[in-house]
Amino acid sequence: MIKNHKIAKVGAIAALAAAATFSLAACSSAADEDSSGADESSETSQVVAPTIVDVATLNGQTVDINNGSFVDITTGDTDPADWTAVVKDPAVVAFTAGGKSGDAVFNPGLQGTQAGSTQVELTNKTTGEVVTFTVNVK
Template sequence: MMNHKIAKVSAIAALAAAATFGLSACTTAAEDSSSSSSETSQQVAPTIVDVATLDGQTIDINNGNFIDITTGDTDPADWTAVLSDPSVATFTEGSTGTAVMNPGLQGAKAGSTTVELTNKTTGAVVTFTVNVK
């Protein structure tokens, strides 16, 4: 009779341990997902500019932020860029395909750079300045 009680107590202890382990695993997963959603909510939206009104402009962004260049009726993949100081910002070409991606720039370090954007199909040239803070 005593062995039977010990077996029941052992079984209950094992179930309690399993339940505790299971709950701690759920808590960890919940904490992980909440921390990643708070990181996502702190992302800054890009500065959106239209290539038709960009010539001669100065665009200010913070280091790490993006400039999204909308290209109107022109193909986003037709635009290329030359930067006077490519260490200040990096250029990403536009593309078309399963998804249309606009060309853009990302601030890489504090400073200023002149950007000459050229449409290889139409020959249009747009020159502007990017200041990264």
């Protein structure tokens, strides 16, 4: 009986070793599949940086963006909240006012909402400065 008991122990140890090896191999395969899947999805979900323009050089310019993209308008020494916009064709771009939220300061901006071209007139309500430019959305 002692001989059979030793065989049973050796068999149990061998079975555990095989199971452990199989589990590690399965984890490795799953990790490889997950990492390759994550690589593929990261290629299609890249964030596109906004087009950054300075209000001081924007007058008379044309800004080209893709549909869904953003135009970030830097306002120099002026308060971003002082700028308002009139968009000739609001179906082409949407204006977002600048301002503060807590400690953060946000620039005014535009988002392309449909292909087309429109004129935008920015006005600084404090200084009275008016900046007119065109946005082309592809």
